[in-house]
Amino acid sequence: MKLKLTLLAVLFVQITFAQKNCNELYSKKFTKQQLEQDIDFIKAKITNAHVNPYTEISKSEFEKKYTDIRNSLKDGMTQKDFYYLAKPLIVTLNDEHSSMSDFCVTDSIRKSMKVLPLKFKYENDKMLLTENYSDSKLTIGDEVISLNNIPIHEVLETCAQTIPGAMEERIPIAVDRFWIMINKYCYFITDDYNLKFKSGLQTVVKSISLEQLKANASKSQPKKKEDFKPLDYKKIKDYAYLTVNIFDDRNTFTLEEWKTKLDSIFSQIKKDNAKNLVIDVHNNSGGNSAVGNLLINYFSDKTYYTYQGKFKKSKEYADYLKANNKESAEYSKIKDGDYYPIRSRSVTANENPLRFHGKTYIIVGKNTFSSAMMFSVMVLDNKLAEVVGEAPERGHPNHFGELISFQTPNTKLDFLFGVKEWIRPAGNILPNKLIPIKVIDLNNKTREEIVEEL
Known part of the structure; x- marks a missing residue:
């Protein structure tokens, strides 16, 4: 498959991570005390806020890694020097949502x-x-x-x-x-x-x-390039084919706007008298799991069980919730360092006159990730529809999530990780993968060709 220009553009963005005054920061030298402050900051945020930082290495191994890094710090190091020393603390979190921003380079470099x-x-x-x-x-x-x-x-x-x-x-x-x-x-x-x-x-x-x-x-790229569409509907034979490429409720649509758009699409599906429904999330990178939960109500009237897990209490995340007007009284009562349990809930379908009642397929693929994977796993574990396609290349049904981000006070490196641990409705089953019940090769296939496969 050819290297898509859009992918290339994303990679260029990663290379030239947007930090303020990057040209000046590249050559700036920091004191040992400043660097110690930054590595202490990273360690404190991880141990305070990450839901479980010791899944890949033990607590004692983590402490040794931190100590070794701290002992390696010297006067006159640059942001780049510090980046390579500090990043292993983020790497060993074994958290697929974790990351640390790139180090600065000058325009000339x-x-x-x-x-x-x-x-x-x-x-x-x-x-x-x-x-x-x-x-x-x-x-x-x-x-x-x-x-x-x-x-x-x-x-x-x-x-x-x-x-x-x-x-x-x-x-x-x-x-x-x-x-x-x-x-x-x-x-x-x-x-x-x-x-x-x-x-x-x-x-x-x-x-x-x-x-x-x-x-x-x-x-080597095709001249015609389709614009990205968050969701797109097309009737193919007696199939209603709904492509959902993102579950974002911040920069794409609000939850209320998602509902309005789904109402419109499922009204059309009803008019089209479709016998089968395809919901294609094989290129869906995720967003808010609430969008996936909303979508379920349009094709299933079965009671189903949600994800379970735990939520670590920290001052850091409590401050974040307060700053974003998302305070929770129950969460605030918990002692810092303790866990708020996320219990699997039994969800009974609401009345929905637009609900589709025929055969439903969920198409997953190599790029199904994060909340799109959670949506597909809930459908699979609760037998709400037939999940077909390809196993995702990245991510796991059981994973860390709900991200919090920080910036080191001196070297200005951004890093983030999860404060929640999510467990699928079926529990801690192995392998920790989303495996469709029927494999369909999706490589370069059109919607019409996928329907033929079905």
């Missing part, structure tokens, strides 16, 4: 930055070439064996140590972002890449500028 002009995917423990924007003649699908005479599994394990998120997803993410990771986050190779492939080919691929990569990628 950004313009002169060079990258590897290749894209890869991780499949069956192999790193496979998927896109080539270099001048080298390479075979798409060939497996990478080594880089600069270093076994590729060793390279990937090293790069994965810089990636926050769930432990088992770090190597696949390292492969997906390899084009920028290998020069900026690990190994710092900025010139030539000596690659050996399983086919026997060994060749040197030269790095190119970001601008050249963008230009090379644009040449």
Whole structure:
């Protein structure tokens, strides 16, 4: 699959993380005391507010990692120096929503930055070439064996140590972002890449500028690009096909606006006299789970059970709730450090004259994430509809969520993580994956082709 320009744009944003006065901050040197203040700040926020920071490493291991970092701090370090030392505290949270902002680079460095002009995917423990924007003649699908005479599994394990998120997803993410990771986050190779492939080919691929990569990628893109639509409805044969690409209730629609739009769509579905309903969330990145709960009421009249979990009480999150007029009296009563239980609720369907009563399919895919995954898992665990498609590449049904963000007082690095732990209605079942009951290959398929599969 070709590197989409929209994806490339997102990656450029990540590279040039928008921090104020970045040019000045890049060369600023900090005192040891300032750096100690910042690492103490990061540790305090994690231990106070994260719902469970010791799932990957023990509390004693976490304390040792923190102590080792603190002992490594010296006068005259830059934000970049501190970034590489401090980030492991975020990485080892094993929290797929956690992150730390990129370190600053100057405009001149950004313009002169060079990258590897290749894209890869991780499949069956192999790193496979998927896109080539270099001048080298390479075979798409060939497996990478080594880089600069270093076994590729060793390279990937090293790069994965810089990636926050769930432990088992770090190597696949390292492969997906390899084009920028290998020069900026690990190994710092900025010139030539000596690659050996399983086919026997060994060749040197030269790095190119970001601008050249963008230009090379644009040449291979289809000219017509569909605009992003939060939701879209189309009747296909006797199927009502509803695509929902996001559950956002902040920047897209409010909950009330979501209800109005769903009312309109399901009114049309009723007029169309559709016999089957498809709700496609295979590219849905999530948002607010309340949108998914609202959607359920349009196709199911069954009583169902919600997610369960726990919610850590902290002054940090209490202050956040207060600042956003979301205070909870029950939460406020809990002692800092204790947990507020999130009990699974039995939800009885409300009356809904627009409810669809025919066969319903939920389409999940590699990009179904966060609250879209929670929606699909609730449907699956409660047998509200037939969940089909592909298992998501990222994320887990049981996960951390409800994010809180902070910024270090001196080095100005933003970081965030979850204060809630969510457990699916079916409980702690293994594997911790959303597995559809019927697998459908969704790669480059149109809605019409998906309907044919159904």
